[in-house]
Amino acid sequence: MERFETESLALMPGQKVQxxxxxxxxxxxxxxIVGYENAGLSASIDMIQQFSRTTSSHAELLALFPPVGSQIDAVIEQIQCWRPPVSVRLSIRPADLESLAWRCDFCGERITLSPGGDALVLDSRSNDGPGSHTVISHRQCLAERIHPENAGERARAWEIGKMY
Structure with missing residues (x-):
């Protein structure tokens, strides 16, 4: 992975993709991921994690696997950029396609990542080398953790991404 790998920056948790x-x-x-075929990304759908609790048999689980070669709707759950290649975990659960919820990395409460939700996606990078880490946060959780003397950054945490 190059120092500033940028292909994955166009992808966000909660984003719908083909x-x-x-x-x-x-x-x-x-x-x-359609449109990212040559981006050097690794993408997968963990069918056992997503559907094993709702199926009664192995055969029923296997029947949910989309056919090889098919194009499907999915939503991005996670993007891991720790080391090459960038790894993207997708979900095809109907509820996630409607509105993807995750846990805030600060408070642990559920948060909506889909458009219209209150999640912020923070990508942290090091000055020392490649890779990044994604943190999911409520606006309030991030704003409360920014030092009160840094009022400008606290205000931006409340406003980033909001449409005017």
Missing amino acids: ARVLSHHPWGVVVE
């Missing part, structure tokens, strides 16, 4: 199924595996499927 994915093409490349292969089946015992745990799920490997996909490519």
